[in-house]
Amino acid sequence: MNNTKEERFVIRVIPVNNEPPRFTYRNAPLKVTRGGSVPLGLPVLGVLDPDTSLEDLKFTLSVMPDHGRMEKILNTSKVYLRQGQVINLFC
Numbered sequence: 001m002n003n004t005k006e007e008r009f010v011i012r013v014i015p016v017n018n019e020p021p022r023f024t025y026r027n028a029p030l031k032v033t034r035g036g037s038v039p040l041g042l043p044v045l046g047v048l049d050p051d052t053s054l055e056d057l058k059f060t061l062s063v064m065p066d067h068g069r070m071e072k073i074l075n076t077s078k079v080y081l082r083q084g085q086v087i088n089l090f091c
Contacts, residue, residue, distance in 0.1 A: 021049035021057075032068065041089055059087045 024046035032038045047057060061070060061081050070081040081087065 017049075017051045019050040021047055021052070023047055037071070045089075055088075055090045057089065059089070061085050061087060 025044075030038055030040075030044060038044070042054065045059075049057060061083060064070065064083050071078045072081055072087065073079075
């Protein structure tokens with residue numbers, strides 16, 4: 001088995017309305033095996049925002065991982081994400 005060092009990334013929540021969003025899972029570990037993948041959907045991110053519908057929540061990919069890549073699956077195609085890209089989990 002070939003392991004790379006542990007890598008952490010930060011998800012920062014910035015409120016844009018009256019009520020600040022919050023994470024329901026704080027510092028939840030996420031492990032990805034070499035060659036594997038893990039979806040980063042709402043069950044993993046666990047974000048709630050009282051004055052924004054789930055369909056309107058958006059995330060910005062501010063820093064890319066040192067190892068691996070970030071992808072989004074649209075229909076049946078994989079799309080590689082870039083730094084600074086805004087992500088909506090529902091489309």
